[in-house]
Amino acid sequence: MKLLPKEYYLSDDVVFLAKDLIGKILLSTQNGIVTSGRIVETEAYKAPEDKASHAFGNRYTERTKTFFLEGGHSYVYLCYGIHNLFNVITADQGIPHAILIRALHPLDGIETMLNRRSMQRLDSRITKGPGSLSQALGIDKRDNAIKLYQRNSNIQILDDGYASNDRLIINTPRIGVESAGDSAKNLYRFYLKADPYVSGKK
DNA sequence: CGTCCGATGAACT
């Protein structure tokens, strides 16, 4: 079980990293309570040329300034006024690439996740979809712009040796970006085939 | 099964 080092996030190939993060473990510690899950679905956002990204055209606002931090930081923002969406910033400082984590296969702290999700019984909706997984892991705006590669961080990404490359990873267009013109056609979404926690299906 | 829509806030026209 190894914490991904800062260097891991500095690649300028955000599409490769989106695929490579499949199988890694996202771990959240909130008030001393640990919850975690294996990443089974991601999407790359390759600004400045990507119209689907908040940082399209290097747009720089109070919200998007996080994109311009060095790779290895988190980017958490409020979507549709309700859902906190968790992203990983990649590449060197000043290059606004990001990866949205869209689904997890739950591992630790399932009881806590059930409580946060107001669910009685475990089913795949617990961490299926970017808003749902953030709620399950207790992620909100306080977790924005933190360093994911430090041992004392509330959010960390770990590699336990799970060989995701030996499994079938599907590559498709992204979800919910129809208005992004040609950028919507890019095959920037990755997911583990046959995993029940992948979004967009039952 | 499917489609529709409200919730709710940040950023933009």
Added chain:
DNA sequence: GTTCATCGGACGT
């Protein structure tokens, strides 16, 4: 005022 990287409940087939 409108749009938006979403979700879940309501209702029709």
